[in-house]
Amino acid sequence: MDTERSDAELIELILAGGQEAYAELMRRHHPRVFGLCLSMLGDRAQAEDAAQDVFLKAYRRLSDFRGDAALSTWLYRVAANRCLDLLRRTARRREESWEAFVEREGDGLRRLLAEPAAEAPLVSEDAELVGRVLAQLPDDYRLILTLREIEGLDYRELTRALDCSMDSVKAKLRRARGKFREILGHIEPDENVSPARTKNGPR
């Protein structure tokens, strides 16, 4: 049984001309790159295309990879830039207001909030709801929250993936979370205002 080759070993192989080793590297990292693209772009087909662009770009820039951070962090950075670039280029469709959306889909949103655990893949209607919620966030807030909450990067990794200082990571996270709370305030208006715990009844 052969041991799995490390990222560094694969990169060495590729840079020495062993192009086919890149397939193995891609299989290993595609899920993360795709995941980030999906939460940024909100569309599977677009995420698929973006992930391809990321891996093409990364291949051409592979000799720039320093190895002082994990390859996954470096790939997140390439992916983040690609997604932000795509989002800048495409004019966003004007959709119904957030308030109108909450009015229409409030029950579904509250049901998602109340679910005890989120381990099973979402049915597509729910995925759409989640996508709509994430789309309410400004792109850079959605980016940092995705990297932190979904991809699990720590602050040091975030400084590398986002190419910014530690202070800026902290400030951005705090602002992003504030904004997220504000958005969700429309869904769960009373829950956290201390005295108004009427709906839930006694525990």
Next chain:
Amino acid sequence: MDHDKMRSALSALRDGELDGPAKKTVARHVEACPDCRAELRSWERASRAFLRRPSRPTSAETERCVRSVMARLAAPAASASWWDVLVSSSWLTPALGLASVALVLSFLPYGGLAALEPVFVAQGYELSLAPARRVPAAGVAEAVGLSDDVR
């Protein structure tokens, strides 16, 4: 500690990025402060519901990406090379220049020729250089769909 500072500390506490005395101070405050506790609880709920959702590709999606990228890497020259040849070939720039000068000439009445000479020589240079070098390069970058700010 005031509440503004506490809010950013809560963020760090939640991310496991506080240690030592700072962690103790914040944890003690949270214990005593219902607002901060509610904030943490609500954040946890929201994150679980909307952020930490599995958003991984199917294995078919991964394989599609691997196949497509490997195919494009295996034939990189096919799309880029004739532009490279075009742009880098030493005979082409003068040839294009000549062609464009000829084109300009063919539209000129005989009388205007002498007066326009300096102008069209300058234009001929522009015509031959600019399209041959800039347009193809941008075209290839566009076709691949990449921009230079990705590092």
